[in-house]
Amino acid sequence: MLPVQAACALLSLAPLLVLGVPPIGTQPEQVHLSYPGVSGFMIVTWTTFNETESKVEYGILGGRVFDMTAKGYATLFLDSGEEKREMYIHRVTLTGLKPAAAYVYHCGSDEGWSDVFFFIALNDSTSFSPKFALYGDLGNENPQSLARLQKETQLGMYDVVLHIGDFAYDMHEDNARIGDEFMRQIQPIAAYVPYMTCPGNHEAEYNFSNYRNRFSMPGQTESLWYSWNLGSAHIISLSTEVYFYLEFGLKLLFKQYKWLQQDLEEANKPENRAVRPWIITMGHRPMYCSDDDQDDCTKFDSFVRLGRNDTKPPAPGLEDLFYRYGVDLELWAHEHTYERLWPVYGDKVYNGSKEQPYVNPKAPVHIVTGSAGCRERTDRFNPNPKEWSAFRSTDYGYTRMQIVNTTHIYLEQVSDDQYGKVIDSIWVVKEKHGFSAWV
Numbered sequence: 001m002l003p004v005q006a007a008c009a010l011l012s013l014a015p016l017l018v019l020g021v022p023p024i025g026t027q028p029e030q031v032h033l034s035y036p037g038v039s040g041f042m043i044v045t046w047t048t049f050n051e052t053e054s055k056v057e058y059g060i061l062g063g064r065v066f067d068m069t070a071k072g073y074a075t076l077f078l079d080s081g082e083e084k085r086e087m088y089i090h091r092v093t094l095t096g097l098k099p100a101a102a103y104v105y106h107c108g109s110d111e112g113w114s115d116v117f118f119f120i121a122l123n124d125s126t127s128f129s130p131k132f133a134l135y136g137d138l139g140n141e142n143p144q145s146l147a148r149l150q151k152e153t154q155l156g157m158y159d160v161v162l163h164i165g166d167f168a169y170d171m172h173e174d175n176a177r178i179g180d181e182f183m184r185q186i187q188p189i190a191a192y193v194p195y196m197t198c199p200g201n202h203e204a205e206y207n208f209s210n211y212r213n214r215f216s217m218p219g220q221t222e223s224l225w226y227s228w229n230l231g232s233a234h235i236i237s238l239s240t241e242v243y244f245y246l247e248f249g250l251k252l253l254f255k256q257y258k259w260l261q262q263d264l265e266e267a268n269k270p271e272n273r274a275v276r277p278w279i280i281t282m283g284h285r286p287m288y289c290s291d292d293d294q295d296d297c298t299k300f301d302s303f304v305r306l307g308r309n310d311t312k313p314p315a316p317g318l319e320d321l322f323y324r325y326g327v328d329l330e331l332w333a334h335e336h337t338y339e340r341l342w343p344v345y346g347d348k349v350y351n352g353s354k355e356q357p358y359v360n361p362k363a364p365v366h367i368v369t370g371s372a373g374c375r376e377r378t379d380r381f382n383p384n385p386k387e388w389s390a391f392r393s394t395d396y397g398y399t400r401m402q403i404v405n406t407t408h409i410y411l412e413q414v415s416d417d418q419y420g421k422v423i424d425s426i427w428v429v430k431e432k433h434g435f436s437a438w439v
């Protein structure tokens with residue numbers, strides 16, 4: 001065959017050759033970290049589209065690269081969309097990490113490795129003063145705060161991120177491709193610091209299956225509710241969605257309530273509260289907000305706050321429970337705005353004092369931070385907020401929090417609209433914690 005003829009023959013085959021190349025389904029992607037609440041542990045989670053081994057190769061930064069290997073397992077996640085897409089979710093738990101040491105790692109298998117990432121190992125020292133980024137309602141489209149969060153995380157400004165529900169908008173859409181894309185978008189954050197989550201209403205499709213499969217939070221509830229400790233805080237993540245999606249089982253609501261009660265009881269044992277006096281909760285839908293959208297939190301008899309009387313048996317709400325056990329700080333999202341409340345209980349303000357409302361407050365402090373950015377844009381406020389509303393902003397942004405020590409927590413709100421300007425800040429100071437601090 002002449003060279004020209006050979007070239008023509010090859011060209012005519014080109015479409016077949018292209019079609020014949022299988023997708024590289026063994027390449028790891030969507031890498032993210034979570035902290036299982038055990039000192040020196042870290043979980044690495046990622047996705048492949050074909051079945052492969054699950055390995056993490058890692059080492060101390062500056063030492064011999066990848067001198068350690070840990071193996072884990074993959075589970076098949078079959079999406080419930082029309083295409084019934086398959087993906088393998090890999091989980092590897094690293095153990096024996098040195099407190100506060102920096103590690104480099106990559107994950108995958110001999111059929112494909114991720115990029116190289118790094119993280120700082122967390123530990124259970126009660127003198128650690130961890131820094132957090134907090135937000136909810138971050139979507140795939142219009143994720144306005146994302147770039148700033150990616151950069152600040154990589155600059156080492158945060159030890160942990162708390163994403164307080166509502167991801168991607170929505171992970172199940174386009175046969176869960178939106179979920180894939182969102183997990184790729186947060187990788188520049190979540191591959192560097194533990195990305196701790198709770199479910200929101202946008203995760204509800206197919207009984208929260210994208211959420212339950214893609215994240216690896218502590219405990220045995222498929223990330224729906226759990227607690228963990230960091231620095232001088234006990235942090236509780238919960239599902240407010242059990243109050244709204246009764247079709248997935250009212251018993252979940254009661255199961256979570258019972259677990260919350262037990263967890264709070266344990267955290268309040270004198271020996272526990274003495275070393276981790278701060279109790280912080282995170283849940284998606286707030287008990288209070290002053291937005292004008294008729295959401296649960298705009299109503300006096302909010303389900304999350306007061307429970308439901310239309311169920312058999314009636315479902316208890318969370319306000320009394322949290323108050324009884326002296327929860328200090330309650331973090332919420334769902335409203336696409338930022339709102340800081342005065343210390344509040346039973347719809348009434350209980351400031352520490354007129355001059356210093358957050359010094360020895362007489363009720364829990366609530367923060368609503370759901371303005372990270374999503375396709376639904378920001379919400380609007382009711383022009384006449386109740387007296388518990390202390391500060392509010394409709395700018396896109398997120399919250400920073402530092403648990404400084406057993407008596408001091410610092411919170412500030414970053415406006416992405418104003419190029420990273422801090423538009424609000426408070427110190428919450430408590431010399432005494434627990435129910436007895438209220439009286």
Ligand SMILES: [Fe+2]
Nearest residue numbers: 166200201334
């Ligand atoms: Fe929401």
